[in-house]
Amino acid sequence: MGAALCLLSAACFGAMAIFGKLAYDAGVSPEALLLVRFTLAAVLLGIVVLVRPGLRRAASGPPRQGATGRPAMTRGRVLAIAVGLGAIGYATQASLFFSALRLMDASLLALILYTYPVMVTVTAVLLGRDRLTLARAAALAAASGGTLLVLLGAGGMSFHPLGALLAFASAVTYTVYILVADTVVHRLAPVVLSALVMTGAAGTxxxxxxxTGGVDLGFGVSGWFWLAAIAVVSTVVAMLTFFAGLKRIGPSAAAILSTFEPVVTAALAALVLGESLTPVQLAGGALVLSCVVVLQLRRQDRGPRPAPDRPEPENRQGLDSAREDRTEPVGLAP
Structure with missing residues (x-):
């Protein structure tokens, strides 16, 4: 279920670049797009939280396999981190993304952005959350080489140095966002966390x-339609499914599975916008995607670790950990 949720989230996020290009063609500015997107998403999620109180409480249960211990947090700290994820992290990442989208093609932007699964994996290793084997190191090196092929093969496309820099900065910001979100995703229901993130981003x-003196909202009906599509499909649905998947499988696996997004973006760009990728870029993109998929498959093939020789203490420890987790989730219910 966690993998399916992450794939659904990636498909919804993958359509956002296309919706954004169509919104720009309808006269929507990047500033208006971001403001309306997050404000509308915050309102929609707030309504869901109010009318469906049963969704406010995070589901309890034992920690996911391989998860490290999570330090205790106060209610105020959890809520502050959730709002900060939107006010600082998501607002910055989205601003960089849509600024880059004005300067370069959607498919190339998506492929540059999706260097972040590699960064998430490497950072997780440096933080002690994962182990870097020789096979994984080789896969990451190949993925980096594929990204380089994508950039070097951009001769026939609207490659823009500043756009590429903004896209890469967006990837770095999203890496930090995912790793920070993983510290609170177990303590908040996905709908509550999404609502707080959207509220923080909308406030910023x-x-x-x-x-800056306001934004122009005088565009036509078509512009509002594409903004609604971004807010509902590529924000509300995408966020809810991503946080639900992240909670189940962790940051590295969620980032790896999210590489389905550039595949969706490139396919939609070819169908809707008439964009094309050079053979070199296609090879580089395939190399990147195949490497991150291999990482996920190898992780699944290893399966669960063998039970320890003395299961009783471990079981008691697991029960204590699960019992501790049940006291940590924070909802909006009084």
Whole structure:
């Protein structure tokens, strides 16, 4: 279920670049797109939280396999981190993404952005959350080489140095966002976490709008339609399914499975926008995607670790850990 949720999230996120290009063609500015996207998403998620109180409480249960111990957090700290994820992390990442989208093709932008699964894996290793084997190191090296092929093969496309820099900065920001989100995703229901993240992002963008003199919302019906598609499909649905999947399988696996997004973006760009990829870029993209898929498959093939020789203490420890987890989730219910 966790893998399926992450794949569904990736498909929804993958359509966002296409919706964004169509919104730009309808006269929507990047500033208006971001403000309306997050504000509408925050309102929709807030309504869900109010009318469906049963969704407010995080499901309890034993920690996912391989998860490390999570330090205790106060209610206020958990909520502050959730709002900060949107106000700082997601608002910054989205601003960089849509600024890059104005300068370069959607398919190339998606492939640059999707260097972040490699960064998530490497950072997880440096933080002691994972182990870097020789096979995994070789796969990561091949993925980096594939990304280089994508960039070098951009001769016939609208490659823009500043756009590429913004896209890579967006990938770095999203890496931090995922690793921080993993510290609170077990303590909040997905709908509550998504609502707080969207509220934080909307607040940041609203403040920026006030400081910069406002945004133009005088575009036509088609512009509002594509903004609604971004808010509902590529934000609300995408966020809910991503957090639900992240909670089940962890940051590295969620990032790896999310590489389905550039495949969706490239396919939709070819069908809707008439974009094309050079053979070199196709080879590089295939190399990147195949490497991250191999990483996930090898992880699944290893299966669960053998039971220890003395299961009783371990079982008691697992029960204590599960019991501790049940006291940590924070909802909005009084």
């Amino acid at each position: 963008l609203a403040a920026r709008t006030l400081l």
